[in-house]
Amino acid sequence: MYEHDIAPELGSTTLGTQTMETDNFTNNTVQETFNNSSHGNVHLYKLIGYCAEVPIAFMAIFGNILVCWAVHHNPRLRSVTNYFIVSLAVADFLVGSLAIPFALTTNARRPKNNFFACLFMNSWVVILTQSSILSLLAIALDRYFAVLSPFKYRRIATARRAAGVIAMTWILAFLIGSPPMLGWNLLSEHPDEEDCIFTKVIDLRYMVYFNFFGFVLPPLLIMLFVYVRIFQAVKEQVVAISRTMVANDDEMARQRSALAVKEGRAAKLLAIVILLFAICWLPIHILNCISVFCGDDTVPYDVLLPAIILSHANSAMNPIIYTLSNRDFRRTFKKLIFKVALCGLIGYKKYDSANEYTGYTYGSHGMHMRNGMRNTPKNSPKHPMEGGTPIPLRKLPLQLQSNGDKTETPTSSAAIPKEISS
Incomplete structure (x- = not known):
């Protein structure tokens, strides 16, 4: 009886041990599959990031260097408004040369086991974004006073004052972007985090409540109001001046009308720049809001990555807009490109x-x-051209045409x- 009783117990123990081993093997297999899938997704994100971000970085670097060089090279482009555009171009250049390489490094989950290096790299994106927003706000206010108070604007808008405003925008950008590096971060919540991930080092509550609601959305709303007011003022000025021209046929009124139209075109160009900035940067901030209000895991990285790439692409768009919309920029760009390339x-x-x-x-x-x-x-070889x-040449004055085949270079300014x- 004893031997018959003990045999089933041994059999059941052996069966239970095999079942536990099978369950452990299944769990390990699932975990390995998940890890392999996770690593596969990381490699896919790295590939997508490199394919999209590297061309954007090169375009941002080259295009914004060209903007700064054009303003330096062409005295006609040296205006107060264009100084603010240069400040915006510097911020976009730094996005291409620093922020995008940092983003690609973070996308690869590096640096490993270095919280503060990861924090520093991710904070740069916030600082440069804030500098761009403040530069756009300065441009909008500059155009506002140029249209609504043109005579006062000409007295107060000087290069020195513009330099002071630009310095102030960069100081404010560093102050607004520095709280994560001064302690408002997630070190206490993820002290042993191995991978470098933006949401593991930067507190999204800082990004939403402090950065977005405090220093991104209000400037965008102010710029919206400013440009609506500018276009209304330009329309009113053109209508009023047109009536004066019809009544008096005044040459001064005609010139004022042309100036108002010119200011309106400049405001339209800069409004397009601000509109594209909002289109490129609002999606990432909206996704941050969803993550804060609905939970960290609400927004998948498949959705977040295109929004990040779109925000970086804005840094390469502005030189293209200037080329398509501004004749002085376009001609200077062509000249500088020919000069360098050829x-x-x-x-x-x-x-x-x-x-x-x-x-x-x-x-x-x-x-x-x-x-x-x-x-x-003399004695130099002939040139092919x-x-x-x-x-194209202007028609020479009659007194120069009557000189026959003389090859003297005309000294008249009319020629x-x-x-x-x-």
């Missing part, structure tokens, strides 16, 4: 001190084209071509 092998336009085109300079044979006249040192001129339209 390295003097063919002619490039040059500005003189009065900001007029003086002709084309050829770097290879010491030849200069001035108003279509060739000025080449010797027979013509690459720029020097003005700026060529692109």
